[in-house]
Amino acid sequence: MSCLAEHGWAGSTVSVVAERAGVSRGAAQHHFRTREELFTAAVEYVAEERSAALRGLFPDAGGGVAGADRTAVVAALVDLYTGPLFRAALQLWVAASNEEQLSPRVAELEARVGRETHRIAVELLGADESGSGVRETVQGLLDMARGLGLANLLTDDAVRRKRVVAQWGRLVDEALG
Amino acid sequence: MSCLAEHGWAGSTVSVVAERAGVSRGAAQHHFRTREELFTAAVEYVAEERSAALRGLFPDAGGGVAGADRTAVVAALVDLYTGPLFRAALQLWVAASNEEQLSPRVAELEARVGRETHRIAVELLGADESGSGVRETVQGLLDMARGLGLANLLTDDAVRRKRVVAQWGRLVDEALG
Numbered sequence: 001m002s003c004l005a006e007h008g009w010a011g012s013t014v015s016v017v018a019e020r021a022g023v024s025r026g027a028a029q030h031h032f033r034t035r036e037e038l039f040t041a042a043v044e045y046v047a048e049e050r051s052a053a054l055r056g057l058f059p060d061a062g063g064g065v066a067g068a069d070r071t072a073v074v075a076a077l078v079d080l081y082t083g084p085l086f087r088a089a090l091q092l093w094v095a096a097s098n099e100e101q102l103s104p105r106v107a108e109l110e111a112r113v114g115r116e117t118h119r120i121a122v123e124l125l126g127a128d129e130s131g132s133g134v135r136e137t138v139q140g141l142l143d144m145a146r147g148l149g150l151a152n153l154l155t156d157d158a159v160r161r162k163r164v165v166a167q168w169g170r171l172v173d174e175a176l177g
Numbered sequence: 178m179s180c181l182a183e184h185g186w187a188g189s190t191v192s193v194v195a196e197r198a199g200v201s202r203g204a205a206q207h208h209f210r211t212r213e214e215l216f217t218a219a220v221e222y223v224a225e226e227r228s229a230a231l232r233g234l235f236p237d238a239g240g241g242v243a244g245a246d247r248t249a250v251v252a253a254l255v256d257l258y259t260g261p262l263f264r265a266a267l268q269l270w271v272a273a274s275n276e277e278q279l280s281p282r283v284a285e286l287e288a289r290v291g292r293e294t295h296r297i298a299v300e301l302l303g304a305d306e307s308g309s310g311v312r313e314t315v316q317g318l319l320d321m322a323r324g325l326g327l328a329n330l331l332t333d334d335a336v337r338r339k340r341v342v343a344q345w346g347r348l349v350d351e352a353l354g
Contacts, residue, residue: 147326170310
């Protein structure tokens with residue numbers, strides 16, 4: 001994952017990863033036949049770890065945390081997209097947009113991870129998706145989180161992001177009632 | 178721009194662009210000394226064209242369009258991030274995150290284009306930034322627009338996007354009063 005985040009798809013070969021991990025190229029290839037397999041598996045694994053960690057932050061959130069804590073949930077969701085996982089996933093997405101071999105695999109991975117994140121967001125926010133517009137409120141919030149991740153790619157955007165998260169935490173809380 | 182969007186940074190050399198544009202490599206290099214200059218100039222040029230086109234869509238918007246049209250403004254802002262300009266800019270951003278030579282130039286370009294887009298958004302939405310949270314409401318909206326652009330990279334996300342835009346149009350309209 002560090003390899004992908006730091007050197008991009010073009011600079012991340014199985015050999016480079018194997019060397020960094022202190023295993024032989026053959027050992028790496030025994031587990032992952034292709035570079036595509038290796039990196040999509042890595043992104044999926046870390047995404048699952050992050051999802052579990054997110055749920056762990058709000059252990060009492062069955063049916064949603066109290067309204068006052070929704071801003072904390074929004075902040076934690078945004079945090080998913082500002083760390084090394086997002087940087088690595090972004091490298092993979094952008095490479096996939098130019099490589100036919102990679103594209104369907106990454107699109108499928110993105111859809112799977114996106115659905116799981118949406119599920120967690122709905123649960124932690126205590127959002128009732130039977131209400132009109134609720135699903136789209138949560139989806140837009142996760143799109144905003146991805147956009148904030150992008151804004152953090154080249155510069156440290158933490159100060160601005162904190163203010164945006166505070167404001168949209170309030171707006172989402174109001175919208176969800 | 179098409180070159181960057183289709184082949185990424187690694188596949189976009191000055192030679193490739195010159196051939197596609199039907200000029201000699203020397204002619205291209207006469208105008209742009211380096212690949213970095215060529216592509217940041219291209220992204221900036223197209224971003225300016227898109228900004229002008231956006232203002233042109235709402236010619237009577239001095240001080241903001243009527244409240245009922247804010248959803249149309251939100252939709253037009255989101256459109257900025259779902260076309261070939263965003264695809265090309267994204268390639269440049271991601272390449273810059275791995276290339277020290279490119280990074281400061283692209284960060285500076287991104288900041289400049291981001292400020293201009295924010296100015297247009299405030300103007301077209303008739304947002305009064307002296308109000309508490311108004312600035313962050315508009316910023317979060319533009320972050321969401323970037324996230325929607327990202328979601329459209331590998332798959333056609335138009336149907337979902339339309340629903341998210343309708344809902345966030347309502348939320349932004351209410352928040353701005």
